Amino acid sequence: MRIHYNAIAGQSVERLAALSDGLFAVAMTILVLDLKVPAAEAIHGEAALLDALTALAPRLLVYLMSFLTLGIFWVGQQTQLNHVARGDRYLTWIHLAFLFAVTLMPFSTSLMAEFVALRTALLVYWLNILALGVILYGSWRYAAGAGLVQEGLDETVHRAVRLRIIVAQVLYATGAALCALNTYCSIGFIIVVQLIYVVGPRRGVLARL
Amino acid sequence: MRIHYNAIAGQSVERLAALSDGLFAVAMTILVLDLKVPAAEAIHGEAALLDALTALAPRLLVYLMSFLTLGIFWVGQQTQLNHVARGDRYLTWIHLAFLFAVTLMPFSTSLMAEFVALRTALLVYWLNILALGVILYGSWRYAAGAGLVQEGLDETVHRAVRLRIIVAQVLYATGAALCALNTYCSIGFIIVVQLIYVVGPRRGVLARL
Amino acid sequence: MRIHYNAIAGQSVERLAALSDGLFAVAMTILVLDLKVPAAEAIHGEAALLDALTALAPRLLVYLMSFLTLGIFWVGQQTQLNHVARGDRYLTWIHLAFLFAVTLMPFSTSLMAEFVALRTALLVYWLNILALGVILYGSWRYAAGAGLVQEGLDETVHRAVRLRIIVAQVLYATGAALCALNTYCSIGFIIVVQLIYVVGPRRGVLARL
Amino acid sequence: MRIHYNAIAGQSVERLAALSDGLFAVAMTILVLDLKVPAAEAIHGEAALLDALTALAPRLLVYLMSFLTLGIFWVGQQTQLNHVARGDRYLTWIHLAFLFAVTLMPFSTSLMAEFVALRTALLVYWLNILALGVILYGSWRYAAGAGLVQEGLDETVHRAVRLRIIVAQVLYATGAALCALNTYCSIGFIIVVQLIYVVGPRRGVLARL
Numbered sequence: 070m071r072i073h074y075n076a077i078a079g080q081s082v083e084r085l086a087a088l089s090d091g092l093f094a095v096a097m098t099i100l101v102l103d104l105k106v107p108a109a110e111a112i113h114g115e116a117a118l119l120d121a122l123t124a125l126a127p128r129l130l131v132y133l134m135s136f137l138t139l140g141i142f143w144v145g146q147q148t149q150l151n152h153v154a155r156g157d158r159y160l161t162w163i164h165l166a167f168l169f170a171v172t173l174m175p176f177s178t179s180l181m182a183e184f185v186a187l188r189t190a191l192l193v194y195w196l197n198i199l200a201l202g203v204i205l206y207g208s209w210r211y212a213a214g215a216g217l218v219q220e221g222l223d224e225t226v227h228r229a230v231r232l233r234i235i236v237a238q239v240l241y242a243t244g245a246a247l248c249a250l251n252t253y254c255s256i257g258f259i260i261v262v263q264l265i266y267v268v269g270p271r272r273g274v275l276a277r278l
Numbered sequence: 279m280r281i282h283y284n285a286i287a288g289q290s291v292e293r294l295a296a297l298s299d300g301l302f303a304v305a306m307t308i309l310v311l312d313l314k315v316p317a318a319e320a321i322h323g324e325a326a327l328l329d330a331l332t333a334l335a336p337r338l339l340v341y342l343m344s345f346l347t348l349g350i351f352w353v354g355q356q357t358q359l360n361h362v363a364r365g366d367r368y369l370t371w372i373h374l375a376f377l378f379a380v381t382l383m384p385f386s387t388s389l390m391a392e393f394v395a396l397r398t399a400l401l402v403y404w405l406n407i408l409a410l411g412v413i414l415y416g417s418w419r420y421a422a423g424a425g426l427v428q429e430g431l432d433e434t435v436h437r438a439v440r441l442r443i444i445v446a447q448v449l450y451a452t453g454a455a456l457c458a459l460n461t462y463c464s465i466g467f468i469i470v471v472q473l474i475y476v477v478g479p480r481r482g483v484l485a486r487l
Numbered sequence: 488m489r490i491h492y493n494a495i496a497g498q499s500v501e502r503l504a505a506l507s508d509g510l511f512a513v514a515m516t517i518l519v520l521d522l523k524v525p526a527a528e529a530i531h532g533e534a535a536l537l538d539a540l541t542a543l544a545p546r547l548l549v550y551l552m553s554f555l556t557l558g559i560f561w562v563g564q565q566t567q568l569n570h571v572a573r574g575d576r577y578l579t580w581i582h583l584a585f586l587f588a589v590t591l592m593p594f595s596t597s598l599m600a601e602f603v604a605l606r607t608a609l610l611v612y613w614l615n616i617l618a619l620g621v622i623l624y625g626s627w628r629y630a631a632g633a634g635l636v637q638e639g640l641d642e643t644v645h646r647a648v649r650l651r652i653i654v655a656q657v658l659y660a661t662g663a664a665l666c667a668l669n670t671y672c673s674i675g676f677i678i679v680v681q682l683i684y685v686v687g688p689r690r691g692v693l694a695r696l
Numbered sequence: 697m698r699i700h701y702n703a704i705a706g707q708s709v710e711r712l713a714a715l716s717d718g719l720f721a722v723a724m725t726i727l728v729l730d731l732k733v734p735a736a737e738a739i740h741g742e743a744a745l746l747d748a749l750t751a752l753a754p755r756l757l758v759y760l761m762s763f764l765t766l767g768i769f770w771v772g773q774q775t776q777l778n779h780v781a782r783g784d785r786y787l788t789w790i791h792l793a794f795l796f797a798v799t800l801m802p803f804s805t806s807l808m809a810e811f812v813a814l815r816t817a818l819l820v821y822w823l824n825i826l827a828l829g830v831i832l833y834g835s836w837r838y839a840a841g842a843g844l845v846q847e848g849l850d851e852t853v854h855r856a857v858r859l860r861i862i863v864a865q866v867l868y869a870t871g872a873a874l875c876a877l878n879t880y881c882s883i884g885f886i887i888v889v890q891l892i893y894v895v896g897p898r899r900g901v902l903a904r905l
Contacts, residue, residue, distance in 0.1 A: 073647060074566075074647040074648065074650070074651040075687045075689075076647075077566060077569075077570075077644060077647060077648075078562050078563075078565075078566045079562045079565060079566065080566075080569060081565055081569050084504060084508060084565050084568075084569075086293060086296070087296060087504070087505060087508040088508045088511060088512055088561065090293060090296040090297045090300050090512075091300045091508050091509045091511070091512030091513070091718065091721070092512040092515060092516055093297060093300070094297055094299075094300030094301040094303070094304055094512070094718070095300070095304055095512055095513055095516040095517075095722075096516055097301060097377070097381055098301055098304040098305055098308060098381050098384075099304075099516060099520070100381070101381045101382060101384065101385055102308070102384075104382075104385045106385065106388040106389050106392050107392075109392050109393065112393065112396075114396075115396055115397060115398050118393055118396050118398045118399065119398050122398070122402065133378070136374075136378050136381070140371070140374045143297065143374075144287050144288045144367065144370060144371075144374075145287075147287075147288060147290055147293050148283075148286060148287045148288065148289075150293075151286075151289060151290050151293075152286075158562065158687055159687065161562060162558070162562075162685050162686075162687070165554075165558045165561075165562075165685075168515070169551070169554050172515055172516050172518070172519045172554070173519060173522075175516075175519065175520075176519055176522045176524065179524040180524050183524050183525075183527050184527065184530065184536055187530075187532070187533055187536050188533060189533045189536045189537050189540070190536065193540070226286060229282060229283040229285075229286060230283065230286075232283070233283040267371050267374075268371075269284045269367055269368065269371070271284075295711060295714070296714060299711060299714040299715045299718050300509065300512070300718045302715060302718070303509070303715055303717075303718030303719040303721070303722055304513075304718070304722055306719060306795070306799055307719055307722040307723055307726060307799050307802075308722075309799070310799045310800060310802065310803055311726070311802075313800075313803045315803065315806040315807050315810050316810075318810050318811065321811065321814075323814075324814055324815060324816045327811055327814055327816045327817065328816050331816070331820070342796070345792075345796050345799070349789070349792045352715065352792075353705055353706045353785065353788060353789075353792075354705075356705075356706060356708055356711050357701075357704060357705045357706065357707075359711075360704075360707060360708050360711075361704075435704060438700060438701040438703075438704060439701065439704075441701070442701040476789050476792075477789075478702045478785055478786065478789070480702075491856060492775075492856040492857065492859070492860040493896045493898075494856075495775060495778075495779075495853060495856060495857075496771050496772075496774075496775045497771045497774060497775065498775075498778060499774055499778050502713060502717060502774050502777075502778075505713070505714060505717040506717045506720060506721055506770065508721075509717050509718045509720070509721030509722070510721040510724060510725055512721070513721055513722055513725040513726075514725055517725060517729070576771065576896055577896065579771060580767070580771075580894050580895075580896070583763075583767045583770075583771075583894075586724070587760070587763050590724055590725050590727070590728045590763070591728060591731075593725075593728065593729075594728055594731045594733065597733040598733050601733050601734075601736050602736065602739065602745055605741075605742055605745055606742060607742050607745045607746050607749070608745065611749065
């Protein structure tokens with residue numbers, strides 16, 4: 070009998086998690102390198118420095134937004150992998166595709182920080198979020214279909230995982246569509262959505278999201 | 279019955295620890311990228327290089343100070359997580375907020391290194407340390423209140439964790455207040471405080487800090 | 488009796504895996520830093536930004552190709568280490584050599600992105616892939632010869648691991664040879680090979696690769 | 697009874713190992729960022745690119761040397777931690793000091809690559825290696841003295857760990873002293889020493905090092 074390489078490759082969920090943690094850690098930290106310290110020659114005194122820092126505020130906001138995005142998707146991936154009993158090469162490659170989208174986040178973020186008023190930049194950013202959501206959704210579908218999730222996992226868990234991604238992506242798409250008005254509306258809407266997901270309200274209508 | 283996503287999200291303390299280790303590792307290493315090698319064109323001979331390196335000494339000191347800060351907070355977070363039995367999504371997000379403050383450290387450090395005589399830079403740096411302390415304090419309050427810490431954990435441990443953060447933050451605030459005199463006093467004071475925490479004296483009045 | 492240091496050094500496969508995951512994570516993320524956001528001064532309006540982004544497309548393709556390469560070799564290394572029961576200093580150093588070749592990947596990638604039409608750049612890139620393959624092949628030979636692999640591992644597994652590397656390297660070498668025509672043929676061929684390995688077809692002639 | 701914070705802080709050897717792996721991974725990868733791809737404007741055709749790459753060769757050699765240094769010390773730290781049963785805050789801080797020296801390595805390496813003919817640069821590099829060795833030696837002394845190492849560890853293991861560090865540091869110091877002749881002698885000597893440690897000959901006089 071012949072064993073094919075594909076049957077033995079990429080089975081370690083632990084190493085996939087470790088690579089993901091490392092990659093998220095680097096992406097989250099690299100984002101901030103875009104916050105450049107003002108050049109010393111241009112700054113004379115406290116007031117000038119305060120002005121220069123205030124001028125950095127929009128970039129800090131964009132950075133915060135991207136950190137939230139990465140945090141949300143890191144939690145999302147973790148939640149999935151916590152319920153996966155074993156991996157295979159296909160699941161591994163789905164997650165590598167997910168990680169590829171993660172590595173593009175610092176670029177999309179810089180782009181939006183640099184061109185905050187242009188729709189093109191906002192749409193690129195949204196496409197990045199969309200890719201993250203679609204791949205994560207696909208990852209769960211595949212893991213469930215291929216019997217890789219933990220035995221006896223309740224259908225309600227499956228439903229909760231799928232529903233969260235779909236609702237979130239509908240909200241992000243709504244936010245992106247708001248750029249028909251202007252890009253600041255989009256950014257504001259997306260940040261509000263993200264803060265709701267971060268805070269995770271326990272009751273009221275927001276708790277249903 | 280319906281399971282809500284929030285009930286199953288972000289439960290892995292191990293992955294939170296792994297993400298934190300990765301993020302601290304990147305932040306600690308990125309700090310040093312600010313130490314720029316002198317340009318070859320400007321250096322002619324050993325004496326010139328020695329001069330250029332001596333001129334880098336203040337930056338090295340600021341870098342060392344930030345490495346100590348990150349080290350102290352890494353130990354602090356580790357100590358907390360070592361006593362946490364399980365996570366939930368709220369604890370995870372509190373720690374993601376903590377990690378956000380960690381990623382800002384390279385920026386605050388560069389800012390202070392560039393504008394070592396300006397109070398604005400020093401206060402930004404102190405606000406960063408304050409944020410780290412406040413979030414870490416909140417994390418322990420939450421974990422204790424939500425029953426996430428190990429069972430049977432002694433009240434004296436709770437007290438030790440809380441007390442350490444409060445005393446340290448009072449000292450850091452004192453250091454920051456010293457910038458009323460000048461920023462070098464602040465930096466000197468903060469470094470001394472940090473060295474005490476690093477050395478961890480076992481007896482005498484300093485052992486009570 | 489005297490114990491020599493070499494007999495006790497580098498025995499932890501877990502730490503080797505952790506270092507590898509961290510290093511791959513950094514290399515995969517650093518690749519993308521090469522995707523530079525267009526300068527704001529040069530861009531006036533949506534159309535100009537779209538043009539600038541379109542101009543980045545070849546770089547994105549090269550980046551994708553390198554991410555795939557690193558992904559393929561990460562899976563390859565993981566698959567080997569999953570079957571290794573224990574390490575020794577020689578195995579550790581073989582993998583450190585492998586990781587050295589991994590760290591060169593961002594350089595080779597930048598080089599090819601910058602000089603996409605030059606054969607020299609393509610051959611440097613191929614030499615990098617060749618080094619990764621040769622070292623990984625050597626690692627398995629050594630682990631098998633030194634009795635470090637799991638007991639009772641089937642000969643078919645050994646064969647599958649070796650065969651995969653050899654077939655893949657023959658294909659990469661073919662791709663590199665195509666630069667006799669021009670470098671775009673080489674890049675296209677290599678990307679197709681990589682996509683086949685990523686998708687991992689389950690039947691047909693491609694499944695035999 | 698009062699528990700002091702210092703008694704419960706920094707006890708996880710696993711997290712110390714994870715932070716170290718992350719930090720080494722970043723430092724090893726950042727080293728290579730110094731290998732800059734030649735500017736496209738200056739290169740016209742294959743021959744010019746080959747020349748430019750050849751001109752990078754000395755930098756590649758310095759980079760390789762630093763990768764070997766970091767690899768050697770990573771193996772050294774791993775070997776120690778593999779024999780440590782539990783940590784405490786003092787051991788943690790000794791290793792954080794060690795990691796601080798690791799983060800300086802990319803700077804020392806860049807400095808030496810830039811000023812390869814100047815003794816000052818070589819001595820800074822050597823001081824960095826010396827610091828790594830001294831702290832690692834101190835770490836083992838402390839761990840052994842504080843009863844943190846595994847029970848029943850043979851005295852010959854203690855001896856092997858200590859001897860390795862001392863012999864290596866004597867050789868590195870000899871290499872550094874050779875810069876009295878010129879820096880290339882030093883670099884050549886150090887690389888030979890490192891290669892011996894990497895290869896780890898099993899017999900002959902070199903096996904005793």
